[in-house]
Amino acid sequence: MKIAIEELAGCSGCTIAVLDLHEAILDLVEAADIVYSPVIMDVKEPPEGIDIAFVTGAVRNEENQERLKKIRKNSKVLVALGTCACYGGISGLSMMSSREELFNKVYCDLDTVNKNGIIPHDVPEFLYRVFAVGDLVKIDYYIPGCPPKEARLKEIILPMVKGEKINLSRKSVCSECDRKMVEVKDWSLKRRHVGIPDRETCLLSQGYLCLGPVTFCGCNASCPKNNVPCHGCNGPSLDILREPCRDIYNMMVRRIADLTDIPQKEIEKELYDVGHTMYAFTMGSEVMEDKQISKIREVISQEGNR
Ligand code: SF4
Ligand code: SF4
Ligand code: SF4
Numbered sequence: 001m002k003i004a005i006e007e008l009a010g011c012s013g014c015t016i017a018v019l020d021l022h023e024a025i026l027d028l029v030e031a032a033d034i035v036y037s038p039v040i041m042d043v044k045e046p047p048e049g050i051d052i053a054f055v056t057g058a059v060r061n062e063e064n065q066e067r068l069k070k071i072r073k074n075s076k077v078l079v080a081l082g083t084c085a086c087y088g089g090i091s092g093l094s095m096m097s098s099r100e101e102l103f104n105k106v107y108c109d110l111d112t113v114n115k116n117g118i119i120p121h122d123v124p125e126f127l128y129r130v131f132a133v134g135d136l137v138k139i140d141y142y143i144p145g146c147p148p149k150e151a152r153l154k155e156i157i158l159p160m161v162k163g164e165k166i167n168l169s170r171k172s173v174c175s176e177c178d179r180k181m182v183e184v185k186d187w188s189l190k191r192r193h194v195g196i197p198d199r200e201t202c203l204l205s206q207g208y209l210c211l212g213p214v215t216f217c218g219c220n221a222s223c224p225k226n227n228v229p230c231h232g233c234n235g236p237s238l239d240i241l242r243e244p245c246r247d248i249y250n251m252m253v254r255r256i257a258d259l260t261d262i263p264q265k266e267i268e269k270e271l272y273d274v275g276h277t278m279y280a281f282t283m284g285s286e287v288m289e290d291k292q293i294s295k296i297r298e299v300i301s302q303e304g305n306r
Pocket of ligand 2: 173177204205
């Protein structure tokens with residue numbers, strides 16, 4: 001069994017998450033040879049004849065696109081590893097700025113770079129938008145998460161290389177959260193830095209924008225368990241993905257309206273920062289953008305470079 005991990009537009013955190021299997025990595029290397037991974041070994045190009053390749057990161061430039069096509073061609077099974085690969089992830093947010101704004105920021109404006117920085121011309125050309133890998137090539141399996149958590153990867157990667165059956169929950173983050181829903185009075189939206197949430201009660205019913213109901217499970221609700229609202233890093237729940245009339249934004253509005261006595265129109269006014277709060281991890285996904293009710297097109301055309 002030969003396995004590989006390819007890196008596209010991401011932070012390499014998903015590959016580090018594989019290393020975070022700790023001692024289980026020994027079982028992995030016993031079952032399979034890691035023949036290619038630019039982050040953990042010095043191999044420049046993927047060989048042919050890979051059995052399972054994991055691809056991390058989104059497609060933002062021409063080099064990412066070429067690498068994705070090559071790893072698809074060289075592999076029998078291709079797995080999208082992490083939310084960037086599955087839905088565009090954080091790279092998708094780059095569509096809210098023009099290429100010029102992004103390059104100025106990265107090469108000239110940040111505190112950590114020379115103020116007279118030079119914008120290079122010999123870097124791979126930007127594509128007109130970000131793509132999730134499944135928008136461009138056939139993907140056999142998706143493992144979302146930013147990055148996928150160690151316990152989740154243990155449940156998936158080892159059985160996968162051993163050819164065993166994998167049974168996973170397909171519910172939302174709320175299914176893994178043990179907070180209690182209470183009767184809601186005088187609900188008002190609170191930004192996450194405001195106050196200290198009660199540790200027992202559902203964060204959404206306290207006014208914190210917790211995306212648990214619309215987010216795929218697999219992290220053991222690690223943020224709500226640490227008193228922080230879920231911001232959706234596992235990507236959309238399956239019902240959001242599959243149902244054309246469901247989208248992250250409209251389902252959150254409906255959920256809050258059900259919980260409170262506030263009309264949907266008023267909730268919509270409160271949730272004005274839709275790009276950063278609702279689509280922070282999915283803006284680069286054509287599947288999510290193409291939903292008729294998606295707000296992604298609006299956010300990109302108002303603020304972006306299209
Ligand atoms: S999904 Fe998250 S951890 Fe993985 S490459 Fe993207 S930003 Fe990094
Ligand atoms: S909305 Fe958030 S806090 Fe409430 S049950 Fe779901 S995950 Fe837990
Ligand atoms: S609770 Fe939400 S933001 Fe936190 S790790 Fe899970 S999916 Fe990501």
